[in-house]
Amino acid sequence: MSACGLEISEYESDRVICSQGLSDCTMKDEPFDVPEKNHVDVRNLTIYFKLCCGVDAPCELCLVIETEINIQLPKDLEDESHSGYDEDSDGEETERNFKAASVIVCYCAAATMSMCKKVEFTINHAALTREKFSVVIIEPSGISFSSRVIVYLKASPLIQQVDVPSLDEVCSQELQGRLDECDVPRLISVINKEMTQVELQFAGRNKSFPSMCIQYEKNGRCLGLNRTTIPLYSVTPCVCLQVWDEDGQRSRxxxxxxxxxTVLFQRNVWQNVSVSVGPGQMNNLRPMLWWNLSAPCRLEGEVWPCKKEDSCREMKGFRQQLSNGKWQQNSKGLWKKIGEFEEINLELSPCVKVKVKGMDQELGPFCFNNTDRWHWNLLIVGIMLLLCLTVLVSSYLLRHDFVKKWVWSWHHGGFVDIGMKCHVVLLSPPDVDDGVSESVCRLGSQLSNRGFSVSVDQWSRKEQCTLGPLPWLYSQLLELKSLGGRVVIVLTHKALERVEAWTHQNEGVIMMKREDKGFPQKCSPYSDVFTACLCLIQADKRLHGAAERFLLVTFDPNSSIDRSLPELLQGLRLFQLPPQTQALLSELAVAGDREGISQSTHIEQVNSAP
Structure with a gap:
């Protein structure tokens, strides 16, 4: 419900309004435990809120309940109406007033007692088959702004619920002053073209100024504003301002x-659009071109790649709409959109062009590789310097790392190939959202680019459907056993809740099986790969080997997951990404080296055995 669209009516007391087929409509309070009598068939129930305002008086919140009742005329009156009988005064009286009926309407907010109103009326003979009446209740008991209200009818299965708009929504500029509860500063913006700025003023304020924050779009992040002027070049049509008084408990x-x-500020949006592009690689190692567009406001338009020639001719079949997908905000409050063109020929050095709705001209081209000669010369010189630096650093690191790993290997009774990489099985949490899914795929690609053998459950859905989650996981563990490595489990708060629920369920099943060995298990613990992995962790913990095969990661660096791990996952190493990405890579590399040493030592022991 839009709070700004609340209807305003001049009602001063509760009332009931009936359609023409109903007469003698009255309404009175009724205890909620009184049974309904003389009720009628109610077909529809509609509830909403509005503001009821008296003459020269502030407005109050009103609850409006609209109903539609089904009328069934008695058969004898129907026959009389068809026979044309209408001369007898007694008959006329009977036709005009043949049935008294009532409807009891009840409402309540959460954790409050139900309040009921009894609506009594007379159904006229001239009534239609469908008649309506509405109940207007001013300041309904126990209901306030932001409440969730339930409305129901006695002797009827109809029930509805609706949320009352919050007071912050209602206290908008349009409704300000109509409610006593709306005591918020009134903002006035004045454009000063000579000073090239917008001046913010507040009605009725001389010295003290309220708190403010500025945001791009109504649902954008609000950034604190500690001045009363805004430069004209930073003002856009989507700029919104929040104003409030820091007054103890009241901060509406x-x-x-x-x-x-204002069309005047639309140009500021276009002038602050920035686009960056770059080459990339998909999960199947095919080339792609990614693009990143940022602007003060979310835009509508198109983006496409082009082959840089005289006029950057469009590469057909790649156009994308800016309105599709999600926009995100960066730390500066600007909106950004990221996309990619898959399986594109990067050897053509493609660029990107943008057409924004409302602009007469296109933006771009934006290129990642300029073919001008001086750029080529600069690129060659940079590559040569980079190669020299890489050789020097690599030689130092190789010698330093070689010595350290050789000493470690010698202490463990054998020598292992220093360059050995291990196998990594990357498992996603259940009920994964788009953001976590993208992070999981990005981590899998990063590990693959570092030389690890990687299996990601999101990339193996077809195999899981064919084999089943548990056989697929066991096949990965066999490969992990031969190559060495770890199972990396991604954790979210939902995943922790799933672990707790699984633990309690599993303990309950074990207890019931101990009491009755014939107890059938109702649901398989291997409903998905994540659940199957929990079973393996539980089994390994009994053998004190879970920490040797499983690692935990989370993509929220500010998360407190490490302080609330379930008992099943305690003892496993947890890495918070991206800050601890390098530590994770080092741990996986050491895991591969340890596995290699273990295998080499085992081979030497076998060869030296009598």
């Missing part, structure tokens, strides 16, 4: 977007 805010209908 007003939201205004004073520039949304």
């Amino acid at each position: 805010r007003s939201l205004s977007c004073p520039f949304n209908n």
Whole structure:
């Protein structure tokens, strides 16, 4: 419900409004435990809120309940109406007033007692088959702004619930002053073209100023604003301002977007659009071109690659809409959109062009590889310097790392190939969202580029459907046993909840099986790969070997997951990415080296055996 769209009516007391086929409509309070009598068949129930305002008086919150009842005329009256009988005064009276009926309407908010209103009326003979009445209740008991209200009818299965708009929503500029609860500062913006700035003023304020924050789009992140002027070049149509008084318990805010209908500031959006492009590689190692567009406001338009010639001719079949997909905000409050063109020929040095809705001209081309001669010369010199630096650093690191690993290998009774890489099985959490899914795929690609043998459950859905989750996981563990490595499990808060639930369920099944060995297990613990992995961790922990095969990672560096790990996962190493990415890579590399040493030592022991 839009709070700004609340209807305003001049009602001063509760009332009931009936359609023409109903007469003698009255309404009174009724205890909620009184049974319904003389009820009628109610077909529809509609509830909403509005503001009821008296003359020269502040407005109050009103609950409006609209119903539609089904009328069934008695058969004898229907026959009389068809026979044309209408002269007898008694008959006329009977036709005009043949049935008294009532409806009891009840409402309540969460954790409050139900309040009921009894609506009584008379159904006229001239009534239609469908009649309506509405109940207007001013200041309904126990209901306030932001409440969730339930409305139901006695002797009827109809029930509805609706959320009352919050007071912050209602106290907008349009409704300010109509409610006593709306005591928020009123913002006035004045454009000063001579000073090239927008001045923010507050009605009725002389010295003290309220707190403010500025945001791009109504649902954008609000950044603190400690000045009363905004430069004109940074003002856009999607700029909104929140204003509030820091007054102890009361900190109600007003939201205004004073520039949304101003074409003057649309140019500031276009002038602050930035685009970056670069080459990339998909999971199947095919080439792609990624692009990153940022702007103060979310845009509508198109983006496409082009082959840089005289006019950067479009490469057909790659156009994408800016309105598709999700926009995200960066730390500066700007909106950004990231996309890619898959399986594109990077040898053509493609560029990117953008067409924004409302602009007469296209933006771009934006290129990642300029073919001008001086750029080529600079690129060659840079590559040569980079190669020299790489050789020097690599020689130092190789010698340093070689000595350290050789000493470690010698202490463990054998020598292992220093360059050995291990196998990594990357498992996603259950109920994964798009952000976590992208992070999992990005981590898998990063490990693959570092030379690890990687299996990601998201990349192996077809194999899982064919084999089943548990056989697929066991096949990966066999490969892990031969190559060495780890199972890396991605954790989220939902994943922790799943672990806790699985643990309690599994303990319950074990206890019941101990009490009754014939107890059938109702649901398989291997419903997905994540659950199957929990079974393996539980088995390994009994053998004190879970830490040797399993690692945990989370993509939230500020998360407190490490302090709330379930008992099943305690003892396993947890890495918070991206800050601990290098530590994870080192741990996986050491895991591969340890496995190699273990295998080499075993081979030497076998060869030296009598």
